Amino acid sequence: MTLIVNEPLKVALGRESLNDGWPEAAVPEPAPRLTELAGWGHYPVVQGYERRSEDLESLTRDAVLTRGLGRSYGDSSLPPPGRHVVAGSPLADRLLAFDPAAGIVRVEAGFALMNLNRLFYSRGWFTPVTPGTHYVTVGGMVAADVHGKNHHVAGCFGEHVRCLRMRVADGRIIECSDRHERELFRATLGGMGLTGHLLEVEFQMERIASPWIWQESEQVRDFESALEALQAAGKEWPYTVLWSDLLAGGAKLGRGLLMKSRWAQPHEAPAAPPRWHRAPALPVFLPSWLLQPWMVAIGSALNYWKHGARRRAGIVHPETCFYPLDVVREWNRLYGRRGFTQYQAVLPGPHSHPRQRRFIETLRARGGKVFLCVIKDCGPEGKGMLSFPKPGISYALDIPIDGDTQALVDALNDVVAAEGGRVYLAKDAFTRAEHFRAMEPRLDAWNTVRRAWDPGGRLKSAQSIRLLGDRA
Amino acid sequence: MRAVLLGATKGMGRALARLMAERGDALYLLGRDRDDLARSAADLEIRGAAGTVGFTHCDLLDPATFAPALDAAVAALGGLDAVVVSAALFAAQETLERDGALRDRMLAANFANTIAFCELARERLLAAGGAARLCVFSSVAGDRARKPVLLYGATKAGLTYYLTGLDHKFAAQGLRPILVKPGFVKTGMVADLQPPPFAGEPEPVARAVLRAIDRGTPVVYAPGVWRWIMLVIRMLPRAVMRRIAF
Numbered sequence: 001m002t003l004i005v006n007e008p009l010k011v012a013l014g015r016e017s018l019n020d021g022w023p024e025a026a027v028p029e030p031a032p033r034l035t036e037l038a039g040w041g042h043y044p045v046v047q048g049y050e051r052r053s054e055d056l057e058s059l060t061r062d063a064v065l066t067r068g069l070g071r072s073y074g075d076s077s078l079p080p081p082g083r084h085v086v087a088g089s090p091l092a093d094r095l096l097a098f099d100p101a102a103g104i105v106r107v108e109a110g111f112a113l114m115n116l117n118r119l120f121y122s123r124g125w126f127t128p129v130t131p132g133t134h135y136v137t138v139g140g141m142v143a144a145d146v147h148g149k150n151h152h153v154a155g156c157f158g159e160h161v162r163c164l165r166m167r168v169a170d171g172r173i174i175e176c177s178d179r180h181e182r183e184l185f186r187a188t189l190g191g192m193g194l195t196g197h198l199l200e201v202e203f204q205m206e207r208i209a210s211p212w213i214w215q216e217s218e219q220v221r222d223f224e225s226a227l228e229a230l231q232a233a234g235k236e237w238p239y240t241v242l243w244s245d246l247l248a249g250g251a252k253l254g255r256g257l258l259m260k261s262r263w264a265q266p267h268e269a270p271a272a273p274p275r276w277h278r279a280p281a282l283p284v285f286l287p288s289w290l291l292q293p294w295m296v297a298i299g300s301a302l303n304y305w306k307h308g309a310r311r312r313a314g315i316v317h318p319e320t321c322f323y324p325l326d327v328v329r330e331w332n333r334l335y336g337r338r339g340f341t342q343y344q345a346v347l348p349g350p351h352s353h354p355r356q357r358r359f360i361e362t363l364r365a366r367g368g369k370v371f372l373c374v375i376k377d378c379g380p381e382g383k384g385m386l387s388f389p390k391p392g393i394s395y396a397l398d399i400p401i402d403g404d405t406q407a408l409v410d411a412l413n414d415v416v417a418a419e420g421g422r423v424y425l426a427k428d429a430f431t432r433a434e435h436f437r438a439m440e441p442r443l444d445a446w447n448t449v450r451r452a453w454d455p456g457g458r459l460k461s462a463q464s465i466r467l468l469g470d471r472a
Numbered sequence: 473m474r475a476v477l478l479g480a481t482k483g484m485g486r487a488l489a490r491l492m493a494e495r496g497d498a499l500y501l502l503g504r505d506r507d508d509l510a511r512s513a514a515d516l517e518i519r520g521a522a523g524t525v526g527f528t529h530c531d532l533l534d535p536a537t538f539a540p541a542l543d544a545a546v547a548a549l550g551g552l553d554a555v556v557v558s559a560a561l562f563a564a565q566e567t568l569e570r571d572g573a574l575r576d577r578m579l580a581a582n583f584a585n586t587i588a589f590c591e592l593a594r595e596r597l598l599a600a601g602g603a604a605r606l607c608v609f610s611s612v613a614g615d616r617a618r619k620p621v622l623l624y625g626a627t628k629a630g631l632t633y634y635l636t637g638l639d640h641k642f643a644a645q646g647l648r649p650i651l652v653k654p655g656f657v658k659t660g661m662v663a664d665l666q667p668p669p670f671a672g673e674p675e676p677v678a679r680a681v682l683r684a685i686d687r688g689t690p691v692v693y694a695p696g697v698w699r700w701i702m703l704v705i706r707m708l709p710r711a712v713m714r715r716i717a718f
């Protein structure tokens with residue numbers, strides 16, 4: 001599926017005059033402003049310095065980390081304690097090259113997926129892999145090595161990345177790929193930005209038959225039949241995902257809706273391209289006590305019953321299929337200032353193994369208030385040395401934060417570690433270093449590459465301090 | 473539309489250039505850093521700008537570069553319909569008070585040199601006989617002197633005065649100056665400042681500006697609410713302006 005080519009796309013420029021930026025060269029840089037920084041879960045919240053500019057190259061010179069749109073849920077994109085500056089990439093958002101015949105595109109790392117989609121749907125190209133939100137930067141997609149509803153056939157985003165341009169810890173700017181500095185390349189896919197600052201990303205896009213999606217959905221009655229249906233759907237459909245109601249009790253636990261999609265054929269699709277709108281934002285944080293489990297339980301039941309027992313099929317807008325939550329910007333404010341965490345773990349297959357049920361029962365026994373559960377079967381591990389997915393079943397659980405959250409995550413991690421699973425760093429805010437080490441036999445190999453490029457430990461995040469033993 | 477843009481590699485200029493590219497306008501970029509210009513030209517070509525997006529060196533701090541750059545642009549575009557100037561220097565008032573050399577550079581770039589550039593652009597726009605849109609980014613900071621943007625605002629007040637007069641004098645000959653007064657817009661230029669209420673985003677601002685360019689609207693506040701904010705601020709008495717911090 002991936003096309004490997006020796007030469008990176010030609011980018012029409014020489015790079016000698018790096019310091020001649022304007023107006024930077026004409027105006028001294030002001031001191032960065034201390035601001036409140038948080039991930040999407042709004043937990044943890046830290047005071048830190050984020051500096052933004054169109055010129056990512058100069059921005060990354062003294063930064064300990066680069067962050068994009070802040071859609072990782074926990075502390076992956078947050079600076080470590082102290083007076084460290086993180087670079088903010090979203091203003092570095094130019095398309096640098098596009099080969100319309102081969103579908104290869106090169107962008108600055110701050111380029112947002114939403115803009116990529118909207119520019120390329122109508123030209124017949126789509127990102128080979130998309131996470132569940134389009135408010136992410138391409139640099140962030142590489143750093144987290146994101147996966148999507150097509151993981152069982154397409155793997156992670158990193159499988160489709162041809163080369164990266166990055167600033168490594170000693171200040172050098174390096175182009176890496178499977179052919180050149182391969183270890184750095186593979187450690188960077190899913191490396192959470194800790195191997196270097198991503199400056200440019202070149203990747204292979206996917207040809208699409210039309211800019212519309214054909215989607216089918218059906219009710220699944222309980223946990224076991226849901227997993228079985230998900231597994232079966234993956235044999236025929238490129239995009240599959242399961243929404244699961246974990247607030248329903250007894251035999252109904254794990255009932256849900258199975259969604260199967262593919263790009264529509266031209267004769268099925270409407271003649272007009274999909275229209276897109278700027279989504280309204282939730283303007284304020286709601287009070288943290290407002291959203292109660294019983295309300296979500298009713299909402300989930302309604303969602304389930306509203307669908308009906310009949311299978312539904314039809315054309316949908318691609319953004320309805322891939323980004324259902326993006327219809328309201330800043331929806332994370334629903335959870336209030338106390339925030340929420342998304343716990344995402346993958347357990348090895350098969351789907352019929354009792355460990356799947358054991359995981360759900362642990363969650364139940366701990367009274368886990370799971371407001372949203374999304375289940376996805378994962379395909380083989382990819383190139384990324386520390387990427388999250390492995391063959392099995394992935395569970396993504398949205399949990400409002402309260403006094404029990406740490407204990408709940410600990411209990412789940414006991415199961416995940418014992419069963420040979422692992423957690424997703426881009427979501428994590430609560431995992432303990434011991435648990436992470438127990439889940440990650442790959443950590444030493446990754447650390448070796450990381451330290452070879454950053455012997456002084458210059459690059460770090462709040463998460464790397466918490467989980468990887470970095471020094472603040 | 474055939475347009476020349478000075479300052480389109482960053483901020484609101486970048487957003488405006490993208491809208492123009494996506495509807496197929498022919499664009500030519502002026503700026504200081506060739507590497508930066510080349511990257512923006514590539515971005516605009518991929519987004520759909522007509523033909524090749526050319527670019528050449530033009531430094532707002534060096535008026536000798538203006539005429540050659542504009543002539544190169546007109547030659548490359550084979551005509552001229554619009555000139556957009558969104559380049560300017562910005563620094564905090566305290567910084568400008570401390571650093572006299574920087575202050576002088578800012579005063580020169582934003583006022584004297586921008587006007588020198590506009591004079592050359594005016595001649596070429598009228599000679600080309602096209603739509604003759606001269607779109608210049610001034611600022612709401614030029615509407616009323618305020619403590620945090622005193623020096624910067626002074627350059628913008630001068631620019632506003634000039635463009636208003638340009639409209640009076642040359643409208644009959646077909647020139648359409650578009651005076652843009654952005655409020656606080658979240659661009660890289662002010663990334664280190666705390667955004668005030670009603671701060672705008674570059675893209676909606678660019679939409680409003682492009683609409684004004686197409687229609688020949690002489691003055692555009694963007695985001696639009698700043699027209700009313702500035703109306704109130706303009707009416708505040710001196711005694712109040714002495715006391716408040718903004």
